[in-house]
Amino acid sequence: MKATLTMLKNITAFTMAVVLSIPSIAAAQSTPPNAAPTATPSAAPSSAPSGDASTGISLDELGFGKDQEQGNAEDQAILDKRSHMLKIHQILGLINTGPMLATLYTAPGGKSNARARDLHAYMGITTVSLYAATAYFAIRAPKPKGTKDKGPIRVHKALAWVHGIGMIVTPILGTMALNQRNNNEQVHGIASAHGAFAAITALSYGGAILSVSIKF
Amino acid sequence: MKNILFGAMIVVLGAVAEGRAAEWILEGSTLTYHVSHTLHETEGISHAAKGKGVCKDKKCDFLVAVPVKSFDSGDSNRDLHMMQVTKAGEFPMIAVRSSVPETLDGASFTVDMEIQFVGQKALYKQVKFARSDDGPATHLSATIPLILTDFKIERPSLLGMPVKDLAPVRIEMTWRRKDAAAK
Numbered sequence: 001m002k003a004t005l006t007m008l009k010n011i012t013a014f015t016m017a018v019v020l021s022i023p024s025i026a027a028a029q030s031t032p033p034n035a036a037p038t039a040t041p042s043a044a045p046s047s048a049p050s051g052d053a054s055t056g057i058s059l060d061e062l063g064f065g066k067d068q069e070q071g072n073a074e075d076q077a078i079l080d081k082r083s084h085m086l087k088i089h090q091i092l093g094l095i096n097t098g099p100m101l102a103t104l105y106t107a108p109g110g111k112s113n114a115r116a117r118d119l120h121a122y123m124g125i126t127t128v129s130l131y132a133a134t135a136y137f138a139i140r141a142p143k144p145k146g147t148k149d150k151g152p153i154r155v156h157k158a159l160a161w162v163h164g165i166g167m168i169v170t171p172i173l174g175t176m177a178l179n180q181r182n183n184n185e186q187v188h189g190i191a192s193a194h195g196a197f198a199a200i201t202a203l204s205y206g207g208a209i210l211s212v213s214i215k216f
Numbered sequence: 217m218k219n220i221l222f223g224a225m226i227v228v229l230g231a232v233a234e235g236r237a238a239e240w241i242l243e244g245s246t247l248t249y250h251v252s253h254t255l256h257e258t259e260g261i262s263h264a265a266k267g268k269g270v271c272k273d274k275k276c277d278f279l280v281a282v283p284v285k286s287f288d289s290g291d292s293n294r295d296l297h298m299m300q301v302t303k304a305g306e307f308p309m310i311a312v313r314s315s316v317p318e319t320l321d322g323a324s325f326t327v328d329m330e331i332q333f334v335g336q337k338a339l340y341k342q343v344k345f346a347r348s349d350d351g352p353a354t355h356l357s358a359t360i361p362l363i364l365t366d367f368k369i370e371r372p373s374l375l376g377m378p379v380k381d382l383a384p385v386r387i388e389m390t391w392r393r394k395d396a397a398a399k
Contacts, residue, residue: 057279059311062266068283069309076305083300086293144296144305151291212293 075144082141089137093209096130103127104202107195117178124174131167135160152211159208166201173197239394240276242267243353246388247282249362252380260287260298269391274318280389281311301372307335323347329360331367338366353392360385 059069103123108116138160149157176191187194245265251258264286269278284304289295299305311332316325326342345358362383364371371378 056277057268057270057313059279059281059309061268062279062281064266064281064283064309071304071306071308073306075308076300076303079296079300079305083297144299147292147296149292150288150295151293153291153293 078142078144082143085137085141089134089141092130092134092137096127096134097206097209099123099127099130100202100205104198107198112181114182117181121174121178124171128167128171135164155211156208159204159211162204163201163208166197166204170194170197170201238271240267240269240271240278240354240391241394242280242389243392244390245280245282246386247287248386249287249383250386251383253374254377255374258289258294260289260295262286262288265389267389267391271318275315276318276320277313277315279311279313281309283308284310297372302367302369303334307333320347327358331360331362334367334369336367338363353390356387356389356391358387360387 103120103126106116106120106123108120173191173194176189177187177194180187180191242265245263245267247262247265249260251260262282265280265282267278267280269276271277284302285295285299285308287295287298289298309332313330313332314327316327324344324346326344329340329343331338331340340360340362343358343360345356348355362385364379364381364383371381373379
């Protein structure tokens, strides 16, 4: 059991280290490797299709504004960075279902010993750390100007508010409950809501994953 | 004096007649792409295409263009991913060019179309169009069997499975002669 706890401590420390280093990872990846255009012999010469000798009609004649016709590498870099960061968000979010389920599974209940509580606490810290990393990539993913949320992403974001608050409140209540139990007290006061908050957080987290996985 | 007036009338009528045959304007359109995946079927619709046709020497040249970002699948996240995959930041427009004989009769005909998309050009031959005339308006519909890899598009994947290479684009267009539209 001691060895298990030591291993969990190491895992938690490693997760924390990964989470703390995320901003520097993201900064290094802010310019994706394929952001620059690569010309090929068959590629069209410019970003905006221009007049063609075979038709003699130019795009300008159709009445699109120059801002619509002309592309730029900056806009593409934003799209690439967004896609890249959301992909990481997706992967981390799915990975985190593991520690989250383990945290729920190891919930010690009212008559627990200190080791069981520690195990649950380390699982919780791992979950929260991975969650923070997952949230970071979603929050920091750039969005092109004028984009309005439409479709399942609105449900996903609404549920994020629920599990986001839950991920802050649940560990605080858990720490309070842990302190009370370590002082040989029964869990009381607001700390007794730890389990309910954890359940709501886990359900909304699962719902958020399903909202963007299942086609309604 | 009579001769001068008669001559002027012929010139004006000739110019009007030539003008009537000279230009077509795309009045309305619905373009729908269809992407297939083992687990998902997705459609994106755009009504933002603009087009023009110019007839000269018994041949009509057409250009139709549409902004990539105008396609709406009902899921903003998916639309932004589609824009990333199709490099819409760098290449925001899709342009389609074709030439047809001026005297094109019948309820259906085939057209060779040059599509410029994602900075690449591809020629789609013998695309079948259905046609119906409604007064001065002409309705055309067709399905372009668009192949994603023709434009070097890296196919998006879900659970390790990429979408199908064939992404047909359904076209519904209403064209009107410019002189008739001015009436």
